[in-house]
Amino acid sequence: MDNSKSQVVGQSKISWLINKTNEDWINLAISNPMEILLDHAHCERKAAGVALQLMFRYVSEPGLSEVLSPLAREELEHFERVLSILNARGEKLKKLASPPYGAILAKNIRKDEPLRMLDSFLVAGLIEARSHERMQLLSIHSPDIELSNLYADLLKSEARHFGIYWKLADERFERNDLTSRLQELARVESDALVNMHDKPRMHS
């Protein structure tokens, strides 16, 4: 299994994730399946929110809504699926304190356009790539068959998402600017996970 979430782009292979998730996270997650499931529901909801926010911010950007609207719908569909399993198990959707991960990445999005757009795509892609890596780990290591199957199923469509954000960036920015900025942000992303958050979260 290749956990670096690479994708082949023309002649080059793009790697999103610098560090692979370690066993400590897997153990924490597997020992707290319902909290991870609840957090995953929030991740899907927030991923839909990010796509919609970009559609609102860049409303006149040609070709953007055409790909982000179906992506948002897919995230919402996943959200509903996770929510129905939560409900079936007697759990309610409720607030969950976020780990610092998302805020650290958001802080690294530059303020001026078009750099803000570039960074927004790359940060969204990085979060998708990490979610995908961890869902894959959950699908393999979860002893709960229903949850293992759930993560395996969601993975199939999630796999495309970081590719969508890459493509959105690649169509609009110089390849060199793109890859060097991705390297910087991928470092931020991996560093944000070095000290594992004490609460079980998708991005602890």
Added chain:
Amino acid sequence: MDNSKSQVVGQSKISWLINKTNEDWINLAISNPMEILLDHAHCERKAAGVALQLMFRYVSEPGLSEVLSPLAREELEHFERVLSILNARGEKLKKLASPPYGAILAKNIRKDEPLRMLDSFLVAGLIEARSHERMQLLSIHSPDIELSNLYADLLKSEARHFGIYWKLADERFERNDLTSRLQELARVESDALVNMHDKPRMHS
């Protein structure tokens, strides 16, 4: 055709719209089909945004995300459908100055909870009811067969949306508070359309 967007709730019939849309609006809309179509794309996008915003604001509210997430997906699906017709006709999605309608209604949402929640549901329901009324008019009066069919098709699922917002409110608030507040907001809604906005919009 009943343009008051009534629905039967138990023994009572709830009317959302106080004033019916007049012929001036129909003529303005029919004479500017592409601008109305573009504005309609924005309406669908914004309707998805409202549903998602409520899901984010009231994340722990039992039974709310379960109905608003599918509603948001449906709005996005409609948005994509309208967008594909725009694109097929050589039009791009671009910003369009909004009529004052939405801002007038938003200003009437009270700030303190739980009144804010009640008003948010009712305002969302009122906008859905008006959109539905006008889409029905467009489906009847549009001489462009593709557009007439589009509006007729979208209507079928849009018809449920104001019912969803009514139900969200009715499950959480006293029926008397609900109906008296709906009357007040329905007055605001109808008054906001008395002086027709000079630009062709769904809510001119």
